[in-house]
Amino acid sequence: xxxxxxxxxxxxxxxxxxxxxxxxxxxxxxxxxxxxxxxxxxxxxxxxxxxxxxxxxxxxxxxxxxxxxxxxxxxxxxxxxxxxxxxxxxxxxxxxxxxxxxxxxxxxxxxxxxxxxxxxxxxxxxxxxxxxxxxxxxxxxxxxxxxxxxxxxxxxxxxxxxxxxxxxxxxxxxxxxxxxxxxxxxxxxxxxxxxxxxxxxxxxxxxxxxxxxxxxxxxxxxxx
Amino acid sequence: xxxxxxxxxxxxxxxxxxxxxxxxxxxxxxxxxxxxxxxxxxxxxxxxxxxxxxxxxxxxxxxxxxxxxxxxxxxxxxxxxxxxxxxxxxxxxxxxxxxxxxxxxxxxxxxxxxxxxxxxxxxxxxxxxxxxxxxxxxxxxxxxxxxxxxxxxxxxxxxxxxxxxxxxxxxxxxxxxxxxxxxxxxxxxxxxxxxxxxxxxxxxxxxxxxxxxxxxxxxxxxxxxxxxxxxxxxxxxxxxxxxxxxxxxxxxxxxxxxxxxxxxxxxxxxxxxxxxxxxxxxxxxxxxxxxxxxxxxxxxxxxxxxxxxxxxxxxxxxxxxxxxxxxxxxxxxxxxxxxxxxxxxxxxxxxxxxxxxxxxxxxxxxxxxxxxxxxxxxxxxxxxxxxxxxxxxxxxxxxxxxxxxxxxxxxxxxxxxxxxxxxxx
Numbered sequence: 316x317x318x319x320x321x322x323x324x325x326x327x328x329x330x331x332x333x334x335x336x337x338x339x340x341x342x343x344x345x346x347x348x349x350x351x352x353x354x355x356x357x358x359x360x361x362x363x364x365x366x367x368x369x370x371x372x373x374x375x376x377x378x379x380x381x382x383x384x385x386x387x388x389x390x391x392x393x394x395x396x397x398x399x400x401x402x403x404x405x406x407x408x409x410x411x412x413x414x415x416x417x418x419x420x421x422x423x424x425x426x427x428x429x430x431x432x433x434x435x436x437x438x439x440x441x442x443x444x445x446x447x448x449x450x451x452x453x454x455x456x457x458x459x460x461x462x463x464x465x466x467x468x469x470x471x472x473x474x475x476x477x478x479x480x481x482x483x484x485x486x487x488x489x490x491x492x493x494x495x496x497x498x499x500x501x502x503x504x505x506x507x508x509x510x511x512x513x514x515x516x517x518x519x520x521x522x523x524x525x526x527x528x529x530x531x532x533x534x535x536x537x538x539x
Numbered sequence: 540x541x542x543x544x545x546x547x548x549x550x551x552x553x554x555x556x557x558x559x560x561x562x563x564x565x566x567x568x569x570x571x572x573x574x575x576x577x578x579x580x581x582x583x584x585x586x587x588x589x590x591x592x593x594x595x596x597x598x599x600x601x602x603x604x605x606x607x608x609x610x611x612x613x614x615x616x617x618x619x620x621x622x623x624x625x626x627x628x629x630x631x632x633x634x635x636x637x638x639x640x641x642x643x644x645x646x647x648x649x650x651x652x653x654x655x656x657x658x659x660x661x662x663x664x665x666x667x668x669x670x671x672x673x674x675x676x677x678x679x680x681x682x683x684x685x686x687x688x689x690x691x692x693x694x695x696x697x698x699x700x701x702x703x704x705x706x707x708x709x710x711x712x713x714x715x716x717x718x719x720x721x722x723x724x725x726x727x728x729x730x731x732x733x734x735x736x737x738x739x740x741x742x743x744x745x746x747x748x749x750x751x752x753x754x755x756x757x758x759x760x761x762x763x764x765x766x767x768x769x770x771x772x773x774x775x776x777x778x779x780x781x782x783x784x785x786x787x788x789x790x791x792x793x794x795x796x797x798x799x800x801x802x803x804x805x806x807x808x809x810x811x812x813x814x815x816x817x818x819x820x821x822x823x824x825x826x827x828x829x830x831x832x833x834x835x836x837x838x839x840x841x842x843x844x845x846x847x848x849x850x851x852x853x854x855x856x857x858x859x860x861x862x863x864x865x866x867x868x869x870x871x872x873x874x875x876x877x878x879x880x881x882x883x884x885x886x887x888x889x890x891x892x893x894x895x896x897x898x899x900x901x902x903x904x905x906x907x908x909x910x911x912x913x914x915x916x917x918x919x920x921x922x923x924x925x926x927x928x929x930x931x932x933x934x935x936x937x938x939x940x941x942x943x944x945x946x947x948x949x950x951x952x953x954x955x956x957x958x959x960x961x962x963x964x
Contacts, residue, residue, distance in 0.1 A: 316953070319954075322938055322941065322942045322945065322954075323941075323942050323945035323946040323952075324737070324941050324942070324945045324952040324953070324954045325951070325952065325953045325954065326953070326954045326955065327953060327954065327955035329955070330954075330955065330956065330958070332961075333954070334735050334934070334954055334955070334956035334958065335735065335934055335937060335938040335941060335942070335954060336934070336938055346955065347570060347572070347643070347644045347898060348570055348644070348645075348736070348898075348955045349642070349643050349644070349645075350619070350642065350645075350734075350956075350957035350958070351618075351619055351620055351642050353620075353621075353622065353731070353957075353958075353959060535543050535599070535601060535606055535608070536599075536600075536601045536602055536606075537601065537602050537603070538545060538601060538603065538604065538606065539603040539604065539854045539855060
């Protein structure tokens with residue numbers, strides 16, 4: 316314990332410098348108030364990783380293809396760079412979200428579905444927008460995603476409760492084709508209706524075949 | 540299986556505003572005379588596990604609100620390696636929102652603020668200490684001061700006291716919208732919290748405060764404002780007032796045995812534009828604090844907080860949308876309204892025999908983006924510990940504060956620190 320002349324306070328033995336002003340002290344060590352040495356805790360950010368390289372290449376490819384497309388538009392009036400951009404972004408999302416990420420599998424399926432749907436939609440638009448994506452592909456994807464979530468939930472009976480949330484989310488998403496139809500972005504309605512119907516049946520099945528534990532969990536998750 | 544808890548009013552905010560720069564994790568710790576025996580401490584943790592059901596929980600996302608669910612994983616000790624009040628990641632902590640750390644002579648309990656406040660956390664630490672010392676072989680009479688594992692947790696300890704003391708009668712309450720003076724600084728090269736503790740005699744500081752006619756809290760609040768004035772504001776013109784947020788333990792004013800959050804935040808401060816005299820400042824702050832801890836004022840505080848929660852519109856908005864608004868709202872009405880926080884836990888009372896083995900307690904607050912320096916105070920057995928937590932390099936305000944106590948008030952102040960950021964240059 317030494318006094319810091321500048322500050323007028325006594326400083327515990329473990330400090331070679333005064334914590335208040337930095338002045339050097341005569342301390343010989345010791346003290347029962349020690350904190351750990353933080354050497355290992357100081358974080359070092361890796362400047363080069365494989366993922367950062369991939370990200371850089373993806374962004375470069377997107378910018379280059381868009382520039383070339385825009386500059387050659389007079390001779391070749393097809394907006395192909397939109398498809399290239401979407402494909403690259405979709406691959407990026409797949410790698411980041413589905414493969415590397417440790418999120419819940421329900422969330423992964425949801426993100427996969429949304430990115431795939433957007434990708435298909437963009438291809439459709441760049442190819443004259445004959446509406447095959449909104450008429451058939453998107454409702455189909457909705458049904459497939461719901462089926463996958465249901466199958467996984469059934470095989471992992473103990474984690475049944477977590478999947479309920481994602482199935483509810485899929486229900487709200489299944490309303491989208493109907494909305495698209497209303498806004499004339501789709502011309503066929505029966506596929507959208509089929510998707511909603513399937514979603515509703517899944518949820519009704521969930522409620523009927525649920526146990527007491529599920530009802531408790533629902534009460535907790537929906538409390539207001 | 541069925542045990543779960545809705546978040547109390549104060550708790551609801553923290554999950555939405557928490558990030559690395561504002562972790563919402565505070566710490567209560569104790570320094571013992573001997574080094575910690577890890578296996579005995581783990582035994583003590585296992586013993587009190589069931590006595591504090593509101594602390595041994597995990598945070599879950601609901602559709603409209605978050606809630607706290609039972610956590611059945613074993614609660615393990617961890618050797619302290621990170622800086623105090625670092626972010627608690629439930630995924631790396633077996634779902635728990637509390638951490639029990641040890642290092643040499645120190646036992647620390649770090650708590651995510653949604654679980655409880657300082658008063659609740661200190662009860663947990665007291666019980667932990669009691670059983671630790673008992674298993675070490677010392678015979679200690681709990682004197683009805685410690686919450687014992689043999690008694691079950693009572694419903695009153697788990698209640699949401701904000702609800703219990705909520706009066707619907709409306710009283711007009713002025714909400715000030717002044718933007719407070721904010722302390723600026725440079726972050727450490729390696730981001731983290733530096734803590735500086737000052738240890739002094741509680742009775743001597745009390746005497747110094749009484750000489751000015753105020754309480755210790757008022758005295759320290761006035762001193763921190765005075766220190767900011769002297770080091771940052773004196774040689775310039777600043778229109779913004781210096782406001783100190785002082786959390787008040789509502790259990791002192793309303794009878795409650797809850798071990799969850801039950802505090803209200805009172806803002807005191809003033810606009811300074813000419814030379815101030817410390818004695819007058821202390822008197823002003825003392826009166827301000829006294830007025831703002833009157834029963835009616837505190838009831839208004841509770842009512843205003845609960846008003847947001849009970850609004851039918853707020854209740855039925857999905858959580859992910861609420862988070863966006865809470866984040867913005869916190870920044871405008873929470874952060875910008877104050878310069879820093881000063882929290883005084885008060886005197887910690889233990890069974891007489893336990894004092895023999897304990898050096899002193901520490902109470903550590905977390906800094907936030909707009910308040911990079913915060914202050915926490917606690918005392919026990921006449922030893923008062925004032926802790927400044929800072930995420931920025933500059934120590935001028937803290938140095939002035941302690942030098943004032945040491946030189947002008949002639950108190951014996953001992954300083955120690957965790958020296959975060961020391962190796963930066």
